[in-house]
Amino acid sequence: MASINILLNKAAVASSYVSPFSANRANNGTIDTPSRWLSKITTSAAWIAIDAGAVCYVNRWVARFMGVAGWSASYNMPNYTLQSSMDGNNWTSRDVVNGNTNSITDRTVATFSARYFRMVFNSGPAINPQLASVVEFEVYSAPVLTALAISSGTLTPVFAQGTNAYTATVANSVSSITVTPTAGNYFSAITVNGATVASGSASAALPLNVGANTITVNVTDGTIVNTYIITVTRQQGVVLSGLTAQSGTTNIPLSPSFASATYAYTASVACEISSVTVTPTAGQTGSTITVNNVAVNSGSSSGPISLSIGDNDITVVVSANGISQTYTIKITRAHSAYLSNLTTQAGSTAIALNPAPFAKTTTGYTASVGFDVNSITVTPTAEDSSASITVNGSPVTSGQSSASISLAVGTTIIPVVVTADGVTQNYSITITRVDTSLSNLLLKGMPGNTAMILSPSFQATIFVYTATTGKSQVSFTPTATAAGSSITVGGTLVNSGSSITKTMSSGDNVILIVVTNGGASTTYKVTVTK
Structure with a gap:
C-alpha cells in the first residue's frame, strides 16, 4: 500500500x-x-x-x-x-x-x-x-487535513493536523450540520460520511439525531486513508429526559413507558395511596421545571401531591430560552374497597365483635352468643358509596342489615366481601354459638314437695314459661346440657341438677334462670303465679 x-x-x-x-x-x-x-x-x-x-x-x-x-x-x-x-x-x-x-x-x-x-x-x-x-x-x-470546520458548534480540541478525534455539542434546535474539510494535498480525495466533498467546500447537510452522532471524514492519497472522527452531540430540546412518580420509595409505573417525545401519561394506584411525588429530569442544563405550578429542581422530587378518589391531573412544565413543553400525568386513585363500620345483631340486640372498636384494615372478627341466639344479621357500611357488598354470598346495601343468618351450635364463619374498581377486600366474622341450654327444669311447691306443671312443657329451645302454685315456696331444679356450665336461679348460683328454693309472694313472681358457658349465656324466664 x-x-x-x-x-x-x-x-x-x-x-x-x-x-x-x-x-x-x-x-x-x-x-x-x-x-x-x-x-x-x-x-x-x-x-x-x-x-x-x-x-x-x-x-x-x-x-x-x-x-x-x-x-x-x-x-x-x-x-x-x-x-x-x-x-x-x-x-x-x-x-x-x-x-x-x-x-x-x-x-x-x-x-x-x-x-x-x-x-x-x-x-x-x-x-x-x-x-x-x-x-x-x-x-x-501524507493524506492529512489542514483545516476542519463545522457549521454549528465548536470542535474540541481545537483542530490540529495530527489530531484525528473531535467532539462538539449543538443545541436541540440544530437538526443538521455541514462539515468543511481542507486537505493538505491538492490531489487528496475527501469523503464525509461516505460522500465525496471537494477540499475547502462544505459537505451536504448531515442530519443530527438527539444524542451522539458520529461523522467520519476520510482523506485518501493513493491507497492510504487517514480518518478523522467528529462526534457531534445534539442536546435534548426543551424536554424531559426522565419522569417518574413515587409513593414513598415505591415507583408508580407510568403508561406508556417514559420517552422524551411522549407528553401524556397515565397511572393507577390503590385507594390506600393518598399522595404521590413526581421527579422530573430536564433534558438540558439551564432548564426550569414546575410541577403543578410549583418549582422543582431537575432530578429532585416534588412535594407530596394529594390524590382524590378517581382521576387526578398532574402538570409538569419544562422551560428554557423562552420555550416550554408540558407533560401530563393522569393518576387514577381507586375507590375504596374498605368498610367504615361492621356490626352484628340478634334481633334488636347488638352483638359485640372482637377486636373492638372496628378498624377498616382489620379483616377478621369474632363473637360468642348463647344458645338462645340461633340467628343473627350483619350490617356492613362501605367507606365508598360506589362499592358493592355481599354477606354470606348475598348482596347487601351499605348501611343495611343482611338477611337472617342461621347459627348452629359451634362455629359459623360469615364472609363479608367488598368490591370497588375491581379491587376486593375480604372480611370475616366468626360466630361461636355456645350451648348454654338446659336439658331439664323441674319446679315443686314447698312445703309438701308438690310437682308443678310448666306451661308450655319444658323444651331446651323454649325460654319463657308460666306456672301456678298455692305454696309459699317453690323449688327449682335446673339441669344444664353442657358440662361446665354455671347456673343462677333468681341471681343465686346453683349446681346443675341441684335444687334451690325461692319464696313466692302473692301474684306473679318472675324468676330468671341464667345458664353461662364460654362467655355466653342463655336466660330462661319462669313466671310463677301464687
Missing part, C-alpha cells in the same frame, strides 16, 4: 551532473543503469533537488541506489541528508543517513510540508568517493 510519489517526473536540478546522467533521470520511475543521476563531488557537496510543483504534506521518502540496477552494493551511497524548502532557497534538514549499505533507503518521518526536496551528498561510496549517484529519488504524500 502506498500513497503518491509527488516527485515523479517533476522538474529536477542538481549541483552538477556527468553527461548524460542528468537530474531528471532520477525521478522518471525507471530502474536501470542509464536511468540515474551521476555527479562529481568536489570541494562542495553534490545535491539533487526536485520541485513538487506545489506545497505538499509528506511523511515518507525513498532513495534507490546502484544496487537496484544490478551493480555491487559497494556502489550504494553511504551518507546523505534529506532536506526540504518552501522556496527552493532556504533549506531544512529532515533526515540524515550515515553508513548505509542497502540498495534502497525507505524511511518514514514526521509529517511536514514543503514544495522542494533534495538529497545532499558530502562523499561517495568507498569504491568511488568522488562520485554521487541516485537511480530514483521519491517522496510520498
Whole structure:
C-alpha cells in the first residue's frame, strides 16, 4: 500500500551532473543503469533537488541506489541528508543517513510540508568517493487535513493536523450540520460520511439525531486513508429526559413507558395511596421545571401531591430560552374497597365483635352468643358509596342489615366481601354459638314437695314459661346440657341438677334462670303465679 510519489517526473536540478546522467533521470520511475543521476563531488557537496510543483504534506521518502540496477552494493551511497524548502532557497534538514549499505533507503518521518526536496551528498561510496549517484529519488504524500470546520458548534480540541478525534455539542434546535474539510494535498480525495466533498467546500447537510452522532471524514492519497472522527452531540430540546412518580420509595409505573417525545401519561394506584411525588429530569442544563405550578429542581422530587378518589391531573412544565413543553400525568386513585363500620345483631340486640372498636384494615372478627341466639344479621357500611357488598354470598346495601343468618351450635364463619374498581377486600366474622341450654327444669311447691306443671312443657329451645302454685315456696331444679356450665336461679348460683328454693309472694313472681358457658349465656324466664 502506498500513497503518491509527488516527485515523479517533476522538474529536477542538481549541483552538477556527468553527461548524460542528468537530474531528471532520477525521478522518471525507471530502474536501470542509464536511468540515474551521476555527479562529481568536489570541494562542495553534490545535491539533487526536485520541485513538487506545489506545497505538499509528506511523511515518507525513498532513495534507490546502484544496487537496484544490478551493480555491487559497494556502489550504494553511504551518507546523505534529506532536506526540504518552501522556496527552493532556504533549506531544512529532515533526515540524515550515515553508513548505509542497502540498495534502497525507505524511511518514514514526521509529517511536514514543503514544495522542494533534495538529497545532499558530502562523499561517495568507498569504491568511488568522488562520485554521487541516485537511480530514483521519491517522496510520498501524507493524506492529512489542514483545516476542519463545522457549521454549528465548536470542535474540541481545537483542530490540529495530527489530531484525528473531535467532539462538539449543538443545541436541540440544530437538526443538521455541514462539515468543511481542507486537505493538505491538492490531489487528496475527501469523503464525509461516505460522500465525496471537494477540499475547502462544505459537505451536504448531515442530519443530527438527539444524542451522539458520529461523522467520519476520510482523506485518501493513493491507497492510504487517514480518518478523522467528529462526534457531534445534539442536546435534548426543551424536554424531559426522565419522569417518574413515587409513593414513598415505591415507583408508580407510568403508561406508556417514559420517552422524551411522549407528553401524556397515565397511572393507577390503590385507594390506600393518598399522595404521590413526581421527579422530573430536564433534558438540558439551564432548564426550569414546575410541577403543578410549583418549582422543582431537575432530578429532585416534588412535594407530596394529594390524590382524590378517581382521576387526578398532574402538570409538569419544562422551560428554557423562552420555550416550554408540558407533560401530563393522569393518576387514577381507586375507590375504596374498605368498610367504615361492621356490626352484628340478634334481633334488636347488638352483638359485640372482637377486636373492638372496628378498624377498616382489620379483616377478621369474632363473637360468642348463647344458645338462645340461633340467628343473627350483619350490617356492613362501605367507606365508598360506589362499592358493592355481599354477606354470606348475598348482596347487601351499605348501611343495611343482611338477611337472617342461621347459627348452629359451634362455629359459623360469615364472609363479608367488598368490591370497588375491581379491587376486593375480604372480611370475616366468626360466630361461636355456645350451648348454654338446659336439658331439664323441674319446679315443686314447698312445703309438701308438690310437682308443678310448666306451661308450655319444658323444651331446651323454649325460654319463657308460666306456672301456678298455692305454696309459699317453690323449688327449682335446673339441669344444664353442657358440662361446665354455671347456673343462677333468681341471681343465686346453683349446681346443675341441684335444687334451690325461692319464696313466692302473692301474684306473679318472675324468676330468671341464667345458664353461662364460654362467655355466653342463655336466660330462661319462669313466671310463677301464687
